[in-house]
Amino acid sequence: MELAFFTSDDGENLVATDLAVSSWGSDHLHGVAVSGAMARALEQRIEAEGRTDLHPARYTADLFRPAGRAPMTFTTDVVRVGPRLALIDVVAHQEGRAVARASALFLKPTGSTEGEVWSPGGHPSPPPEDVAPPTTEPHVPFLHSDAGWSQDFREHQNASRKTSWNSAVPVVAGEPATAFQAAAAIADGASLVTNWGTRGVEHINTDITLTLVRRPAGTEIGLQAVDRLEQDGIAVGTASVFDREGPLGTIVLTSLANARRTVDLGKEQWEDDGRRTTSGA
Template structure:
């Protein structure tokens, strides 16, 4: 198995087993889809030669189930200015649009001198003796009332969730970039905000990631901040952070999917991506 979400076949991206969703064995999960779209957006900006621009906001719409079939991702610049660049991307399979993304890239400037409120308490990674620093992909560490562990069954409860992730490369043979890592991990906001005592009963239809800065590497954490749900529609917000501190937020909109609940309590992963149970 490739330790990546896709392998290249000319201009096509072919999903590996790592891209397989827990909702259906013939579906791709949003982590892979978001990572592929972010890669296309980032490459489009790089083609402009605009190395002064930094990704500040990514929105991904997951409006059709992406299957485990080859896909094509295209991107185009909507507007390029001195301090801002807007880029759109589309993922298609068999000529059919499956997902789309839009991103805002901004040029950094000097910080102003005025004082503005920000939270005094921020989420932090698990202790180094639990999760040593690494750039190698691994099973996520999870946190709930049970503390930090990689045992999914321990965290199937109604308490607040956090995750600590080492992102998997989007394309085989190509190092993952910090933006791609953040974009892929951001789909996990659905897990930390929608995972409860009976498993994951909501499926997200989108992802919005905001970044004040890029991650230091591929290690990224998510911490549930808020969740609002009415009549089967849920909005979850997670703080995004790395070992150096806060990065931004991830927001997902989700709909109830109780007939196809993912029971996380019986799932185990190994670092090579092998899954048992579920």
């Protein structure tokens, strides 16, 4: 069976597959699937506007209501289109009510300026190619912590800094994932690299802000935790985004403590075909 988060008979109404179901509950879709679907709708709208000269530079999603297994539809609104930019909003609906919304800012690339400006040195890099060969096929994320690189989630349930390396799952069956869809979907995984600690993931993210200086070179995307702050159950995490050609941008997300429904990743393992197993360890 083809791996994808949704199926669609008409290209507009999306029906979630088992791969879109979150670890938070059997009728709860994860943010990777929902975010990817909204990015798809935004990308379709900018293409309908005929603005293929504009590149996605900022994507912000609000995940304000749990999305379930009901069919999902989308409405888009063009806020502004100009010579050098376009701003488009999208709302995801299920059973007549909104479950999430997003906006994207598309900008027109131009020549860079000549002045010198500070930038940090030392950027994250993908796993060695003998560990994670280049691919366009979806796979279980490679993870890095004090345990080194591996695809075994049980090895990384610790308090060290985390990096992930991901190959995007197509949003809709029969449609190859685009670079923007890949980045917007995988951006939800910033919660994994910033909120995963010794007891699992004890926070649920409520939003995503992704910035990009260029389109990703394909659908392989890396995330590395940069910063994290928390007080009174509200956490703010920042992650860097990169691909095999170098840095791409950043992700900032806010999260709420959700300790009563912790996702214990020390007991779960995934296969590349989407199967999940849970151990009693």
